[in-house]
Amino acid sequence: MKIDDYELLIRLNEIGTIRGTAKAVLISQPAVTQRLKYIEEYFGEKIFIRTSKSLLLTPSGEIIINHAKKVLEQEAALKDKLSQSSEEVQGTLSIACSSLISQRFLPAILGEFTQKFPKVTVDLVTGISEDIKSQHKDYHVCIIRGEKLKGSTCERLFDDPLYIFDTEEFPSDSVKERPLISFKSDDSMHELVDHWLYHHQHEIKPIKTIRVDQIETCKQFMKQGIGMAVLPESVSDSMKEDYPNIPLTLNGDAVTRDTWVCYQEGIRKLPQVDEFINILTSKSFV
Structure with missing residues (x-):
């Protein structure tokens, strides 16, 4: 066998x-x-x-x-x-990563890592943070969004402020009623948006919700004038200059999505894991 x-x-x-x-x-x-x-x-x-x-x-x-x-x-x-036990960095590095981070940031980071350590085999799984959390013991390193992983060592990589975008202006003297375009994410993201909308219902009232699978689809629907979209700053590119938007705030504080790298105690004794986390935590994401 x-x-x-x-x-x-x-x-x-x-x-x-x-x-x-x-x-x-x-x-x-x-x-x-x-x-x-x-x-x-x-x-x-x-x-x-x-x-x-x-x-x-x-x-x-x-x-x-x-x-x-x-x-x-x-x-x-x-x-x-x-x-x-080897003096040379090699072996397998298993990573579970949030889909947004894997699309936006991970390719360049892995490119740098594999070029520096070509004998390391990378096993990568991407998906929703909630799914990753439920299977976190299967991986050396988990990169997740939202709440940090309980029972693990977690380092914050960056805070990602949320903005609501539209092709139409946000009026200051009336309630804005528009469809809301939502992309597939974990419950914590939807709870942040719902909580903010509840506290701003006198300003913004979604008349219906359009759900799509990918954040890029959500962006394109918004750009075509189909409705509003709440997007993290990290994937907004130049949209803040090109489209009407307002930052999500509560009690004067920005509403953000935290991004964490989480791992089990002792796992950094593996050289390939330690080197990857060193590269990851040295990066400036936003």
């Missing part, structure tokens, strides 16, 4: 279909089916029962999946020990 085979079993169990797994691991469905057949023959046990909707674990399959998880954990621990 190869490590790749154990990884494939884990993905099959997580995703639940051969088609979905094939798409996720970038190999063909027949290849996934053939590898699963080999693994089941190797153990002499049926691991999954195929139904019309998903794969179901057999009792033997549950035992084998638990074994696969332990093998992968031991493999990761071994790699960490080897990279820690």
